[in-house]
Amino acid sequence: MLQIIGAGPAGLAAAITLARAGRGVVVHEAAAEVGSRFQGDHQGLENWTTERGILDDFREYGLTCDFARMPCRDGVAFDAWGNRYEFHSESPLLYTIERGPGPGTVDSALLAQARDLGVEVRVNSRVRRVEGPAILATGPRAADAIAVGFHFETSMPDGWWVICDDDLAPQGYAYVLVTNGRGTVKSCMFSGFKREAEYVARTVERFQNLVGLEMRNPQP
Template sequence: MAKSDVFEIAGAGPAGLAAAITLARAGCRVTVHEAQAEVGHRFRRDLQGIENWSSREDSLAALRSLGITTEFDYLPCHSGAVFDAWDQRYAIHSREPLFYMVERGAGPGSLDSALLRQALAEGADVRFNSPIHRIQTGGILATGPKSADAIAVGYHFDTSMPDGFWAICNDDLAPRGYAYLLVMRGRGTVKSCMFRGFKQEALYVERTLAAFTRLVRLDMNNAQAHGGAGNFRIPQTARSGIHLVAGEQAGFQDTLWGFGMRLAITSGVLAARSLLDGRDYDQRWRTELEGLMSASVVNRAFYCMLGNRGYRWTLRHMHKHAPDARDALYRYYRPSMLKRILMPLGRGFFRSQRRDESCNHINCQCVWCRHGRQRFSP
């Protein structure tokens, strides 16, 4: 591939910027089109986590091995607490960080700002307020979720609380999901992450706030309401017409908990490498990502069957028999023959709301056409 080759990317999220970094570093001319006015526009200082349990390799080391910066603010999270529906507290510990808490959005120190700086330093042209509807040459689509399989709704705020993380497994607060509270350096995020019952989101958020106030003395100042959606699917193909699709637009997410940043960034790098060396992208992401994603679908199916009493039993069991939470989650997420056998169960309990439609245009160049057939359609 000649180094004068030109590529366009739709979307300046983690997947799109990771792809841009990889292509620009290889000497290609790269233009990233972002419809919003700034990077990370939909997150607005949301605190999130980069999971560190899906492989033995540390997630930040994995990002660096992909050529992606880790020069953003983060909090290594080793210890926290989870509560059941009866307010019983279960301490969570791990020798290595369970996850790295990061800030999303356009602020200084955020993950998105760090990726943008690296992309610009490598020579990528990142254009904001630049919606794009057609890419004439093969490019990468990374414009985020297209439907809501789960929503996370709550508040960002200033706080005097100490750094830490807390969660509640209670369907009365977050149906088939979990409520969570994250605090890092005077900033906090509290949300109900729910997989059903979206029409009653205000009620679940109210209950979540009351629960954290009662259990950990939630302290919120200058609170700002915020919500977001997640899309989870294993695509039959991560191609759309002549384009490659990365990140949540392709469905690359953790179906159990929604920790998708590591998957999004990895998929962006894999898509860029496929443009560079001509290797099949679908084969690449299946080798690197499909086993993990399939395991998370099976995990989601079991979680959906538990209910409040099942959550309590699981928390008690893990607290007693799995003192290191990272090791326990690694075992749950590890691809195996058993997980492959149980995939029909996963298909039965989890059906993505994303409905892709085949396009009859030959070599379509559109950004919005939905070509990929998904495995979990009815």
Template sequence: MSAAVTVVGAGPAGLAAAIVLAKGGRDVELHEWHRHVGARFHGDFQGLENWSCDEDTLCELQSWGIDINFLAHPVRTGTGFDARGRRYEISARRPLYYLVERGGSVQSLEYGLLKQAEALGVRVHFGSRVRETEGETILAGGPRKADIIASGYVFETECEDGAYIAFDDRLAPRGYAYLLVHQGRGTIAACLFSGFKRQQEFVERTCDFFREKVGLVMRNEQAFGGYGNLRLPRSAVQGRHPVAGEHAGFQDALAGFGLRYSITSGALAAQSILENRSYEQLWR
């Protein structure tokens, strides 16, 4: 019997890799630095994008054997604002993206993936920071540095569901500001590609903007923030080990929608081990 595969990091990339490996009949030891999944996130809503491939994102996940046991609300309409505050309605027949929740709650993406991995027999070691690797290992430890930061609030609200984005350097230099409301809860943030030292100023401007434009009212707001890595990978192999997700630099370099890339690359890294194929060829 072959030895267990080690997976480093229980984010979407590492969890997807663990699920695909376990479904393929391999023993998996999954190590997560923090004491629970989703520690890097705060119950914020994110978009699992559905625009970069013809294949629907959720169908792609299911084709890897991943169940949709987490909140994945299809969003087909939204509102965009340009730098002059002009409003554009956006709609599509197929979902633009699926709204997911990040963090450790029972409806979050990572909690759902964790439960699937555990049900398949993956041994998950929390509070286990991997520093050295040996044997078959997939590295999925998330971003290595901060090229972009997103900062804002998660909150409760009476406002109707909606998805809003604004491209205006006064709100988010070289990036964008966004507001997502779903069933009485919301996420608002400025996603900055520069001007990091003034992030709080941009967050407050973003809140004022959406108060004025869409009548936003927030209750019980809690600050949140995070960062992402936009380095494009030349190679996604470190030593002999496949590197998945943002640890490899798999990201949407225009807007930071890295989730789908993370899940797909995690699954491909697992496939490369199961089928003894070149990961470099698979991800390219």
């Protein structure tokens, strides 16, 4: 029986691949629910790097696409001086997806597929030592980058906005994603982690000024 430590997308994808190949798999997740770290968070599933779409990659690797998503063909970017750049693509630049343990999320879809294939997923299972073959899928000990901010309810239209400005996100970018009345605003920074609260506050204020960011019931 092969052990996988971590039930994020990487761990579940590995479990699905192994189960499809006929291997017995047990996945250990330290949290009480798979995906709880990203409860209600909206993220972008990038689709512009190659000519073939990311969903085609999912299907080739045998991974489910049975999760809610919104294709984003139009977006708005701002530079550090507030100049606005609108862009459009015939094919989706990204898909807005939701993370977390709820219905329609990527995490729930991969979890359901893994269990349908006979994978045993154990929550509240913190592994101290592994005997036999194992895959460590818990992520790095220290982050190279962090994305911090809020998810919220809103009456804003669906959309995707991004700002490249070190005053908001050192060496990174800040963004807002809105889908069906729910949104996420984040500062994705590659340095300055100790000042994250300051950068998030600046990010919220800048998006309020530039695009009329409106948040109800914001949650970190």
